[in-house]
Amino acid sequence: MENNMIEIQNLKKYFQTKKGSLRAVDDVSFGIKRGETLGLVGESGCGKSTIGRLLIRLIEATDGHIFFEGEDLRKMNDAAMRKMRRKMQIVFQDPYASLDARKSIFQSIGEPLRVQKIFTNKSDYEKRVYELMEIVGLARRLSNTYPHELDGGRRQRVGIARALALNPSFIVLDEPVSALDVSIQAQVLNLIQDLQQDFRLTYLFISHDLGVVKHISDNIAVMYLGKLVEKADYTSIFRDPLHPYTQALLSAVPVPSIDVEKKRIIIEGDVPSPINPKPGCRFAGRCIYSQDICIQEEPELVEYSPDRFVACHFAGKVGR
Amino acid sequence: MDNTKKLLEIKDLTIHYVTVDGTVRAVENLDLSINAGETLGLVGETGAGKTTSVKAVMKILPVPPAKVISGQILFKGEDILKKSKKEMRKIRGAKISMIFQDPMTSLNPVMTVSEQIEEAIGLHNPKKSRREIKKLSDEMLETVGIKAERSMDYPHQFSGGMKQRVVIAMALACNPELIIADEPTTALDVTIQAQVLDLMKKLKDKFNTSMIMITHDLGVVAEICDYVAIMYSGEVVEHGTREHIFHNALHPYTKGLFACIPNLYEDEKRLKPIKGLTPDPVNLPKGCKFHPRCPYAMEICSKESPKTAMMDEGHMVKCHLYKEGMADGK
Amino acid sequence: MATQSENIEIIEVKHRTQLQEIWRRYKKNTRAVIGLIMLLILIFSALFASVLTPYDPLETNYSLRLEPPNAEHPFGTDELGRDILTRILYGTRISLTVGLIAVSISSITGCTLGSIAGYYGGRIDNIIMRFIDVIMAIPGILLNISIVAALGTGLQNVMIAIGISSIPGYCRIMRASILSLRGQEFIEASKAAGAKDFHIITTHIWPNAMAPILIQATLRIGGAILACASMSFIGLGIVPPTPEWGAMLSTGRDFLRDAPHLTAFPGMAIMFSVLAMNLMGDGLRDALDPKLKD
Numbered sequence: 001m002e003n004n005m006i007e008i009q010n011l012k013k014y015f016q017t018k019k020g021s022l023r024a025v026d027d028v029s030f031g032i033k034r035g036e037t038l039g040l041v042g043e044s045g046c047g048k049s050t051i052g053r054l055l056i057r058l059i060e061a062t063d064g065h066i067f068f069e070g071e072d073l074r075k076m077n078d079a080a081m082r083k084m085r086r087k088m089q090i091v092f093q094d095p096y097a098s099l100d101a102r103k104s105i106f107q108s109i110g111e112p113l114r115v116q117k118i119f120t121n122k123s124d125y126e127k128r129v130y131e132l133m134e135i136v137g138l139a140r141r142l143s144n145t146y147p148h149e150l151d152g153g154r155r156q157r158v159g160i161a162r163a164l165a166l167n168p169s170f171i172v173l174d175e176p177v178s179a180l181d182v183s184i185q186a187q188v189l190n191l192i193q194d195l196q197q198d199f200r201l202t203y204l205f206i207s208h209d210l211g212v213v214k215h216i217s218d219n220i221a222v223m224y225l226g227k228l229v230e231k232a233d234y235t236s237i238f239r240d241p242l243h244p245y246t247q248a249l250l251s252a253v254p255v256p257s258i259d260v261e262k263k264r265i266i267i268e269g270d271v272p273s274p275i276n277p278k279p280g281c282r283f284a285g286r287c288i289y290s291q292d293i294c295i296q297e298e299p300e301l302v303e304y305s306p307d308r309f310v311a312c313h314f315a316g317k318v319g320r
Numbered sequence: 321m322d323n324t325k326k327l328l329e330i331k332d333l334t335i336h337y338v339t340v341d342g343t344v345r346a347v348e349n350l351d352l353s354i355n356a357g358e359t360l361g362l363v364g365e366t367g368a369g370k371t372t373s374v375k376a377v378m379k380i381l382p383v384p385p386a387k388v389i390s391g392q393i394l395f396k397g398e399d400i401l402k403k404s405k406k407e408m409r410k411i412r413g414a415k416i417s418m419i420f421q422d423p424m425t426s427l428n429p430v431m432t433v434s435e436q437i438e439e440a441i442g443l444h445n446p447k448k449s450r451r452e453i454k455k456l457s458d459e460m461l462e463t464v465g466i467k468a469e470r471s472m473d474y475p476h477q478f479s480g481g482m483k484q485r486v487v488i489a490m491a492l493a494c495n496p497e498l499i500i501a502d503e504p505t506t507a508l509d510v511t512i513q514a515q516v517l518d519l520m521k522k523l524k525d526k527f528n529t530s531m532i533m534i535t536h537d538l539g540v541v542a543e544i545c546d547y548v549a550i551m552y553s554g555e556v557v558e559h560g561t562r563e564h565i566f567h568n569a570l571h572p573y574t575k576g577l578f579a580c581i582p583n584l585y586e587d588e589k590r591l592k593p594i595k596g597l598t599p600d601p602v603n604l605p606k607g608c609k610f611h612p613r614c615p616y617a618m619e620i621c622s623k624e625s626p627k628t629a630m631m632d633e634g635h636m637v638k639c640h641l642y643k644e645g646m647a648d649g650k
Numbered sequence: 651m652a653t654q655s656e657n658i659e660i661i662e663v664k665h666r667t668q669l670q671e672i673w674r675r676y677k678k679n680t681r682a683v684i685g686l687i688m689l690l691i692l693i694f695s696a697l698f699a700s701v702l703t704p705y706d707p708l709e710t711n712y713s714l715r716l717e718p719p720n721a722e723h724p725f726g727t728d729e730l731g732r733d734i735l736t737r738i739l740y741g742t743r744i745s746l747t748v749g750l751i752a753v754s755i756s757s758i759t760g761c762t763l764g765s766i767a768g769y770y771g772g773r774i775d776n777i778i779m780r781f782i783d784v785i786m787a788i789p790g791i792l793l794n795i796s797i798v799a800a801l802g803t804g805l806q807n808v809m810i811a812i813g814i815s816s817i818p819g820y821c822r823i824m825r826a827s828i829l830s831l832r833g834q835e836f837i838e839a840s841k842a843a844g845a846k847d848f849h850i851i852t853t854h855i856w857p858n859a860m861a862p863i864l865i866q867a868t869l870r871i872g873g874a875i876l877a878c879a880s881m882s883f884i885g886l887g888i889v890p891p892t893p894e895w896g897a898m899l900s901t902g903r904d905f906l907r908d909a910p911h912l913t914a915f916p917g918m919a920i921m922f923s924v925l926a927m928n929l930m931g932d933g934l935r936d937a938l939d940p941k942l943k944d
Contacts, residue, residue, distance in 0.1 A: 043509035058838055085844035098835035102857045102940055112843035144666055146940040151597055181365035186580035186593030215582035252514035254539025256581055258566045266514050270479040
């Protein structure tokens with residue numbers, strides 16, 4: 001706990017819908033150490049983006065704790081939280097949607113500085129914006145351009161510069177490269193890694209792309225239907241996945257190679273609805289190893305071996 | 321090579337979009353061919369001209385602004401570009417059909433899935449009775465793994481993966497000879513993508529249909545394609561069998577593409593991105609279009625556009641580094 | 651520093667503020683500039699009416715009744731022998747004031763209510779929108795009459811009445827725009843930077859929701875001038891001798907056959923000001939949208 005820069009405990013987010021309670025995030029706990037990257041993977045609707053937004057209180061949790069440097073964010077009032085935002089930032093998936101189309105690049109990057117009233121002096125403010133542009137590799141001449149005039153890669157650099165403006169220590173990266181072409185994606189991933197080293201940043205990297213997550217993360221957490229099913233360091237999770245869902249997910253990734261011989265596990269059916277989920281393991285309905293106990297009892301996330309967590313009744317006994 | 325065997329052959333196709341801001345050279349001197357029963361992966365990044373090329377095959381380009389400047393598209397030896405609207409209607413859906421990227425928008429929300437498949441069948445089989453058509457439609461749904469009792473459901477009652485299955489059923493309904501799939505799994509989750517790819521592979525073998533698979537994902541190509549064409553700025557820069565491209569990629573762009581992808585099975589500290597950006601199609605560089613980003617660029621690259629060189633049986637590359645007859649890739 | 655994929659040029663580039671940027675784009679639009687010049691002409695004639703004409707707008711002269719346009723009276727005279735050009739010039743003051751103030755009242759109130767309703771939603775949205783429904787249910791002229799009846803006649807109250815009766819349009823447009831903007835990521839991004847609701851509404855939502863509001867506002871200015879005229883016509887607006895375009899238009903109707911200039915010139919004046927506002931409104935809408943740049 002002391003080592004963790006950010007830690008969430010029993011975090012829950014339920015949305016009330018007409019059909020019942022939608023459990024977007026259901027009792028999730030994890031921590032991220034300073035300077036480390038936690039990759040959060042899962043398919044659409046598993047609650048990974050919701051966690052990112054809960055963590056920096058863009059939306060309010062239903063229950064649970066979020067500790068940032070030991071302080072409980074959920075107990076902060078609005079003013080204290082606004083101040084706290086200097087330390088925690090977010091980069092969104094779609095840089096086109098996350099930038100105001102009517103604001104120039106300069107204005108967009110400068111906005112956090114203005115709303116937090118960092119500079120009283122105009123020339124200091126301008127200097128800082130140009131400095132940020134330089135850090136993320138945007139030419140100065142682009143300061144008067146608008147988002148629609150830039151390509152995807154440059155737009156995402158603007159999003160990153162914005163997030164860096166307040167010198168944060170923690171950044172949530174919500175699918176930051178998913179909207180980009182592969183050649184540009186690699187450029188932006190390298191930038192993200194460089195920034196982490198230069199500014200000693202802590203990342204929560206949310207993505208559905210396992211290759212990208214593995215490349216950038218120290219630890220990886222896998223989510224399924226609002227639950228954390230497995231968490232481990234990146235090598236263990238790829239070499240020896242314990243949870244049947246992680247195994248299936250890994251085997252489903254198309255690998256750009258024709259030499260890799262791999263065991264294909266095709267799981268049947270679709271992700272069930274997170275509204276009023278059935279008791280028992282959430283994955284039981286699609287799991288090829290499912291037994292009676294899986295339907296009756298929900299498995300806890302337990303420490304299988306040091307720093308390896310898994311939520312499965314048959315962890316280590318199946319699919320290895 | 322025997323030309324009669326070819327199902328589709330695109331020769332020297334050039335398509336421009338004429339707009340007020342200038343002429344967008346979307347596709348330039350494109351050569352491509354596909355034989356019966358084969359699957360060709362058309363790989364490239366945004367704006368490479370993949371979708372424009374296949375829309376020309378379907379003759380569904382918006383004209384204007386699109387304009388076919390030159391070239392031929394031979395489907396079973398007949399030029400599609402010379403066909404009348406009426407003749408095209410008989411080809412579309414019946415002989416060539418298309419699967420679009422987004423299953424959410426390619427189905428009509430106010431018609432049941434069965435009605436949509438029946439419509440696709442009915443258009444090309446006016447003599448069949450409603451009952452026969454309905455039976456065919458139900459069979460099609462079963463083939464793609466949807467129970468017939470769900471045939472009267474509306475698209476919103478299906479998940480993304482199921483919708484894409486319905487779209488596939490529609491595309492296959494008239495047993496076409498060629499299917500064009502435009503990023504059919506991009507909008508889907510990985511586990512669902514695996515299901516759909518698996519299904520497409522099975523159906524392709526079952527019906528012996530040829531397929532052009534547009535994708536930006538080399539992983540998908542490795543799964544399903546026999547041949548691969550790499551496109552860059554409106555041109556095919558490399559074309560070969562799956563083995564050629566994956567084992568012996570020649571073009572610097574192809575090599576660059578492989579280097580950018582994070583590898584699941586090996587540890588790499590840093591990715592090796594291709595420097596720079598894809599060129600503006602209104603203002604393409606002279607000579608080889610890739611030369612400003614190419615690590616091996618020579619003087620000639622900025623002056624002359626490279627010619628297609630046949631390196632190996634069926635392995636073609638457009639790059640000044642390679643000359644016909646050179647030992648492959650050395 | 652991080653590796654850069656792009657060469658950073660040393661060329662000094664000055665970033666422009668948003669206002670400079672909008673003016674730069676506005677200038678490029680010829681029609682918008684014409685609209686602005688037309689408005690300046692109107693303001694000029696309102697301010698300097700007494701210098702521009704030797705006549706008094708209220709002085710009657712029965713020997714010069716219903717004179718057609720001539721050298722001394724370029725727009726002719728009315729049924730009481732007053733110079734029409736003089737009355738139009740003086741009328742600019744009232745008509746422009748009525749148009750601008752009535753529209754300001756309705757647009758500012760309407761946009762504020764619409765913003766609150768759309769941004770916060772829930773119960774407050776329900777309360778505001780039901781109130782708006784009530785206003786909408788009452789025919790405009792009836793509402794104007796009852797407000798003026800309650801507040802008393804006079805120019806000021808007429809403007810308030812006209813303003814209130816056109817609040818619903820703005821409110822509904824604003825609410826709809828905000829509902830579509832509220833869920834967008836750049837709003838969340840601003841929140842993540844620590845922005846307060848007020849900042850988000852004024853700097854992100856309003857500029858993005860402005861286009862339909864501007865169109866509505868410029869179109870409504872002409873409507874407001876005409877509404878004021880009809881109020882005058884039933885004796886609740888401007889009291890007769892005061893020169894006002896709408897009132898001039900309605901009295902002129904009685905002489906339409908013999909002296910068409912009585913209606914033609916005030917009508918043209920109204921048309922001129924509405925056109926000026928429309929040209930400006932269009933220009934402003936385009937200038938606010940960076941996507942239409944160049």
